[in-house]
Amino acid sequence: xxxxxxxxxxxxxxxxxxxxxxxxxxxxxxxxxxxxxxxxxxxxxxxxxxxxxxxxxxxxxxxxxxxxxxxxxxxxxxxxxxxxxxxxxxxxxxxxxxxxxxxxxxxxxxxxxxxxxxxxxxxxxxxxxxxxxxxxxxxxxxxxxxxxxxxxxxxxxxxxxxxxxxxxxxxxxxxxxxxxxxxxxxxxxxxxxxxxxxxxxxxxxxxxxxxxxx
Numbered sequence: 105x106x107x108x109x110x111x112x113x114x115x116x117x118x119x120x121x122x123x124x125x126x127x128x129x130x131x132x133x134x135x136x137x138x139x140x141x142x143x144x145x146x147x148x149x150x151x152x153x154x155x156x157x158x159x160x161x162x163x164x165x166x167x168x169x170x171x172x173x174x175x176x177x178x179x180x181x182x183x184x185x186x187x188x189x190x191x192x193x194x195x196x197x198x199x200x201x202x203x204x205x206x207x208x209x210x211x212x213x214x215x216x217x218x219x220x221x222x223x224x225x226x227x228x229x230x231x232x233x234x235x236x237x238x239x240x241x242x243x244x245x246x247x248x249x250x251x252x253x254x255x256x257x258x259x260x261x262x263x264x265x266x267x268x269x270x271x272x273x274x275x276x277x278x279x280x281x282x283x284x285x286x287x288x289x290x291x292x293x294x295x296x297x298x299x300x301x302x303x304x305x306x307x308x309x310x311x312x313x314x315x316x317x318x
Contacts, residue, residue, distance in 0.1 A: 112312035120318065166273060173269050180261055187254045194247040201240050205231045293317075 136146045144150075174180060209227040300317040303309040 106310070109310040109312045113310075113315045116312060116315040116318075120315070163277070166270065169269055169273060170266055173265050174262065177265060180258070180265065183254065183258050183261060187251065187258060190247070190251045190254055194244070194251045197240075197244045197247045200243075201237070203231045205229055 135150065138150060139146045139148050142150070207227075207229050210225060297314070297317050300309055300314050304311065304314045
C-alpha cells in the first residue's frame with residue numbers, strides 16, 4: 105500500500121469509527137428516553153419487538169391523534185379539574201350576595217287534663233341578606249381572575265400539546281417513508297463495496313477507495 109493511500113485509508117477508517125461511536129451514543133440515548141417515557145429504570149435494557157414497517161400504515165387523522173392526546177395527558181386532566189373546582193368557587197362567591205333563607209317550625213302539645221288536649225304550632229321562613237359587605241366584590245373578582253388565569257394556562261398547554269404532536273406526527277411519517285429509501289440505499293452501497301473490493305484485488309482501486317466506499 106502506497107504511503108498516501110495508507111494514510112487516506114486511516115482517515116476514512118477513523119471516520120467510520122467515529123460514526124459507529126455516534127450511532128452507539130444515539131442508541132443509548134434513545135434507550136434511556138424510551139425507558140423514561142415508559143416509567144422504568146432509565147438504564148433498563150428493553151428489546152424492541154418487530155421492525156418499522158416499510159409501508160406507512162393508513163394515516164390516522166390528526167384530529168384523532170389530538171383528541172387522544174388531550175384525553176391521555178394527565179397534566180391537562182389535572183388542570184381541567186382545577187378549572188372546574190374554581191368555577192364552583194367563583195359561583196359560590198358570586199352567589200354569596202344573594203339572600204339566605206332558613207325555614208323553621210315548632211309544635212307543642214297542650215293538655216289541661218287527662219281527657220283533653222290541644223296542639224299549637226308555628227311555621228315560617230326567615231331570610232337574611234348582607235346589604236353592605238365590603239369584601240364581596242374583591243372576593244368575587246379574585247375568584248373570577250383565578251378562573252380566567254387557569255383557563256389561559258389550559259389554552260397554552262393545549263397549544264403546546266398540539267404543536268408537539270404535529271411535529272412528532274410529521275417526523276414519524278417521514279421516518280417510516282424513509283425506511284424503503286434507506287433499505288434500497290443500503291443494498292446499493294453493499295453492491296458498490298463488493299464491486300470495489302474486486303477492483304481493489306485486481307489492483308485497479310486503492311485501499312482508500314475501498315474504505316471510502318464502505
